[in-house]
Amino acid sequence: MKIISPKYDYCAKELFRNEVVRNHFLSDVLEIPMEEIRSSRLLNTFLWKRYRSQKQGILDVLIELNNNIKIN
Template structure:
């Protein structure tokens, strides 16, 4: 593990043999910029064929701050589906004590960003969070994919 970046580095490899792992934030974000890769990952998660996913669109990842003292947040990858649903993909290598609370914060901001003064509540679309973790966060739960 590199102390500076927190990424896993394969030992006994020369620089020209090194392939950046998708657990590196930069690599993951770049992979998700490719629509074919993005549709493939979403299709696998939803249990459908990639052809069934009509369209995806990358959204800005910086969460809106309404007031100066609001908590600042940056999502790794935020995708909007053709039907308005949003998916937040978070890649996390190092274990994070407040991961569940951070997820709730991110999802809450995604929901509140959809609605503004005068809007009806039916404008709000479903938001989904996907954690891709390099550690077991719920060891007692067998429902989560590991």
């Protein structure tokens, strides 16, 4: 059996589906205590373009902290 690296987009998205894994990963990477993370949600990954010349925006995770701060 071959293990897929979490560096690949597909693998990372599958890992982020699990809210516990997602919250711990975000806590470790962003150095935010787990107690401060109220929720983390997966959003639609494609953001609307305002102009034709703009590139497509992608947002994978939105984090809301206990003090109502939101992090993209």
